[in-house]
Amino acid sequence: MLGRPSICASCLAGFRNVSRLQKQQLHQSKRSKSNQSKSNKSKSIAHSLPTNITKIIPFTDLQPTDIARYWDTIPPEASNLAYADKFFTPSRHSPVKLFSAAKFRTIPFDSTEPEVAFIGRSNVGKSSIINALVGQEVCWVSKHPGKTTEMNAFGIGGKKGGESKIVLLDMPGYGKASRTEWGIEIMKYLQQRKQLRRTYLLIDSLHGIKDNDQEILSLLRRYGISHQIILSKVDRVLAGRLNKGLKLFSRGYEVRSSRLNHLQKMLKKMEPILQPPDSRVDGPGALGEILTCTSAAKVSQESQNCLGVSNIRWSILKATGFDGSIETGASREMSPIQSAEDRPTLSTPVQ
Numbered sequence: 001m002l003g004r005p006s007i008c009a010s011c012l013a014g015f016r017n018v019s020r021l022q023k024q025q026l027h028q029s030k031r032s033k034s035n036q037s038k039s040n041k042s043k044s045i046a047h048s049l050p051t052n053i054t055k056i057i058p059f060t061d062l063q064p065t066d067i068a069r070y071w072d073t074i075p076p077e078a079s080n081l082a083y084a085d086k087f088f089t090p091s092r093h094s095p096v097k098l099f100s101a102a103k104f105r106t107i108p109f110d111s112t113e114p115e116v117a118f119i120g121r122s123n124v125g126k127s128s129i130i131n132a133l134v135g136q137e138v139c140w141v142s143k144h145p146g147k148t149t150e151m152n153a154f155g156i157g158g159k160k161g162g163e164s165k166i167v168l169l170d171m172p173g174y175g176k177a178s179r180t181e182w183g184i185e186i187m188k189y190l191q192q193r194k195q196l197r198r199t200y201l202l203i204d205s206l207h208g209i210k211d212n213d214q215e216i217l218s219l220l221r222r223y224g225i226s227h228q229i230i231l232s233k234v235d236r237v238l239a240g241r242l243n244k245g246l247k248l249f250s251r252g253y254e255v256r257s258s259r260l261n262h263l264q265k266m267l268k269k270m271e272p273i274l275q276p277p278d279s280r281v282d283g284p285g286a287l288g289e290i291l292t293c294t295s296a297a298k299v300s301q302e303s304q305n306c307l308g309v310s311n312i313r314w315s316i317l318k319a320t321g322f323d324g325s326i327e328t329g330a331s332r333e334m335s336p337i338q339s340a341e342d343r344p345t346l347s348t349p350v351q
Contacts, residue, residue, distance in 0.1 A: 055257040059299045064311050066260050067234065069267035072288025076314045080323070084313035085305065087322065088133060093158035095134040098167060100150045104188035113155065114320035115167040115195045119186065120202030121212065122173030125232035128295040129202065130154065130170050132306040133313060139170055148172050149182070151189065157322070166320050167195070175212050190225050198226045198287075198319035200312075205231040205266070205292065209273055217274070221283035228315065229274055234292040234308060237263050250297045263292070291315060 057066075064075045076084075088094075101107045118126045127139035127148060138154055149172055155164025169189075172182040190199060201216060203209055209217075220227045231237075238259045239249035249255070267290045275285030293308030317323040 056254050057257055057260070058254045059297070059307060060253075062255070062260075062307075067238075067263065067292050067308055068311055069264065069271075069290045070288070071271065076311065080314050081310040084317055085310055087157055087317060088135065088313050090135040091158075093160060093162075094156045094164065095136060095138055095168075096155045096158060096164060097138070098153040098155050098164070100152050102150045102185065104151075104185045104192070107151065107153075107189070107193075111167070111195060113164055113167045113195065114197045115153070115169060115193065116197055116316055116319055117169040117171055117190065117199045118202060119171045119190075119199060119216070120173060120232070121175040121204065121210065123176070124173060124202045124204050125295065126170055126173065126202055129230070129232060129293060129309075129312070130168055132293070132295045132309045133168065133316075135304060151185070165322060166316065168316075174216070175210075187219065190220070191223050196225075197321075198228060198316075200228055200230050201286075202230050202232045205234045206236040208266075209270065214273075217286070218282060221276075221285060224283055226287070226319075228287040228319075229270070229290050230312060231267075231290065231292040233294055233296070234263065235294040235296045237266065238294075246296070253298070253300050267292075289315070 064070070064081075068075070098111075099108055118130060120126055127141050130139050131137050131141065134154060134156055139148070139152065148170060151172070152170045154168045154170070155166070156168065157165030171186055171189075172179075174183055174186075190196065199220065201213070201220070203213060217227075219225075235246060235249055238255050239246045240256065240259055270290060271288075274290070275288065276282055291308060291311050293306060293312055295306050297307045299305045299307055314323070
């Protein structure tokens with residue numbers, strides 16, 4: 001009868017070392033997976049911003065989806081926002097004053113640059129947003145409503161020897177301190193202006209959509225005018241507290257995740273108002289993208305950009321067909337619109 005084969009002591013020690021090494025590797029692998037799982041959970045917490053956990057988030061870490069809502073469009077990437085900021089960078093030829101008109105018939109009809117218009121209630125912040133967009137004080141800003149009495153146009157993106165690429169229009173407000181004739185001329189422009197690519201309706205984020213805003217939205221749908229909503233003065237929502245809270249918010253360059261969640265709930269509630277279920281009766285609704293902004297808070301102490309402005313810049317480029325990548329070469333830098341003459345640089349704000 002054969003006995004069990006004998007194993008030398010050195011071989012047995014070697015087998016034990018291999019077994020011990022395998023156990024150590026297995027333990028390290030499990031610990032690595034556990035740490036990775038915890039890391040992934042922490043990342044998802046930072047991005048999903050649950051309501052039961054409050055985080056302090058610097059403005060520089062905010063994503064477009066944190067302060068805006070996209071459900072029909074694709075949110076911009078960092079490269080898109082950088083391109084938009086470069087496009088709007090002030091120069092000797094941008095921004096420029098193009099025209100001011102109280103009557104639609106006095107607006108120049110020979111221009112070919114694409115246009116976007118900013119409308120909204122009196123004192124909703126239209127002039128402040130345009131100033132933030134172009135990086136200069138081109139519009140007079142007042143706490144008293146009704147100071148903008150004409151349609152004021154400003155060109156951006158111009159180069160030496162060429163005209164502006166895009167035209168921004170600051171419209172008189174409706175509601176308090178407005179006049180009936182202003183509304184008539186504005187509607188003429190919105191209905192008949194062939195150069196108009198998009199109308200941005202500004203809504204005060206603290207007061208929400210009012211009855212006169214609803215009427216304007218109905219008119220925009222009825223006449224098939226391409227439009228999009230921007231919530232202005234969003235610092236009033238993100239600050240949490242008025243007065244003292246606003247001052248701390250504008251100087252702190254950070255926001256609580258709970259306030260961002262509150263903002264997203266507000267934006268979601270607006271969806272059925274902006275896009276009514278039965279669009280066949282009232283016409284097409286607003287673009288499925290709600291932007292927010294404030295001219296009262298910069299992104300950082302070093303940045304000149306106001307919170308949310310880069311998102312609006314990118315939206316304007318998409319609406320007007322200038323949303324390509326940064327191009328080089330003289331031929332590519334030319335606007336797709338034929339230019340006739342170079343306009344002078346804006347020297348004084350429009351009143």
